Amino acid sequence: MLKTFITPLLRCFILFFITTLSLPLSAQDNLIIVGQAIDLSGPNAAVGRDYVAGITTFFDSINSHGGIHGKRVRYLVRDDQGNPANSAKLAAELIERDKADFLIGGIGASTVDAVVATSAFQQSKISLFAPLSGVQKQHGGRVVYWRPSAEQEMQYIFSYFDKLGIRQVGIALQENSVNHDMYQYVVNEIQRRKMTLSGVVKITGNPTELSRESAKLAAGNPNIVITVADTVATGLFLKSFRRSAPKVFVAGLSLTNLDTVAELAGRSALEWTVFSQVVPNPLGKKSVVQIDHSNMMKKFRDEELSSLTFEGFLVAKTLSRAMQNGRGGRDAFAGMTGQKNQIDLGGFLMTPDEQQNRISGFVDIALFRKGGGLLF
Structure with missing residues (x-):
């Protein structure tokens, strides 16, 4: 009796096991x-x-x-x-x-x-x-x-504003190993195009220091500020900089998360900002x-x-x-x-x-x- 019960059960188990293995492979x-x-x-x-x-x-x-x-x-x-x-x-x-x-x-x-x-x-x-x-x-x-590449994006930004006759350029820099090469690229491009570097703001976690440095940069009358920073640092800089310079162009690259920047800096701070894009208008x-x-x-x-x-x-x-x-x-x-x-x-x-x-x-x-x- 026990043997009769086990054999069908074992057969069912073997069949289930084989089926389970074969389905994913198939x-x-x-x-x-x-x-x-x-x-x-x-x-x-x-x-x-x-x-x-x-x-x-x-x-x-x-x-x-x-x-x-x-x-x-x-x-x-x-x-x-x-x-x-x-x-x-x-x-x-x-x-x-x-x-x-x-x-x-x-x-x-x-x-x-x-x-x-x-x-x-x-x-x-x-x-x-x-x-x-x-x-x-x-x-x-x-x-x-x-x-x-990020260099191609930055080149496009420079070419765009160069045609508009903009000569005074500031930089907002978040210092880290990732941004070092891009910062040097921006500095070299300013020199190559015979533009003037108005100043550099180093974006830190100190709001008082960032506010002071942003006001100092605004006093240098840049026509545009290039951000070499991630999304959060860009948002913090914009929030501070816009108190002193509400109508100066600020430019960043395409991987900047614009919703996060708006949350940090306020929607109004995004006016006079431009960002490179690597695709055409998604609403077009x-x-x-x-x-x-x-x-x-x-x-x-x-x-x-x-x-x-x-x-x-x-x-x-x-x-x-x-x-x-x-x-x-x-x-x-x-x-x-x-x-x-x-x-x-x-x-x-x-x-x-x-x-x-x-x-x-x-x-x-x-x-x-x-x-x-x-x-x-």
Whole structure:
């Protein structure tokens, strides 16, 4: 009796065990797995969430039409909380445990460095694609940047204001190892263009000192102040500087989180501020891909459009092109970065730079209009 009971039970267990093992393997054969570790709850959470929203939206759209070559895209996102060590650990798990076919980067140069240094990444055959970093560091060709470099963005800002006849330039500097090279670049560019350096404010955690230094810079009558700082430092500087100079241009780079700056400095402090942008106006309707981004965000997400949702959308569309060429690993992007002709994503044209391992060199500029909102 006992033997009769055990045998069917054992057979059921074996069948369940085999079925459980075979289902993920079968499913994974029909999936393209894209992994990403990015800040979703730390200092750059708003940036990360928008970027992820755009990427997710494009993959949702692709999957709703049957995927790529009959394979669905499975997009796995992990929150690194803005900590490079976390990002390295999570990226390694995505490679080793989740068997990611493609890996999208997180935010900042230190995060890129941490991920690339892991043994899991070093031993893999994949590239780190489209981190939100403007640093010109090649990592032996293992990192493929989608956005232009920070130097390209800064060059565009200088060229834009040079045409307006602006000659007096101030700098608001947050001193750290990341900002040192960009600060020197700005100083050299001021000299090269025969402009005048009106002064430098070092952004510290001391409000009294920052207020005093900001007032001193304003007294030097700069036409524009370039911020070499992260989002929080930019917000603190603007709050202080606007008390003395409400109508002096302040310029920053595209990875500045504008909502956070507004919270720290006040919405009115954003007037007379400009920020470089690496995508066209996300609210515009001039190209097919702008319209697609708008329509798909309405269909799949309940979030506002932003430059970063659009960048994520374009990054995912670029990645899908790499998937479609049938090549994996490090070869997936070789045809793109080495391409001599422009890449057209539906009215948005990208000019690859093989030397810098970058896909897009597009830079624009956006001005905050009175009452809020960006004017491209």
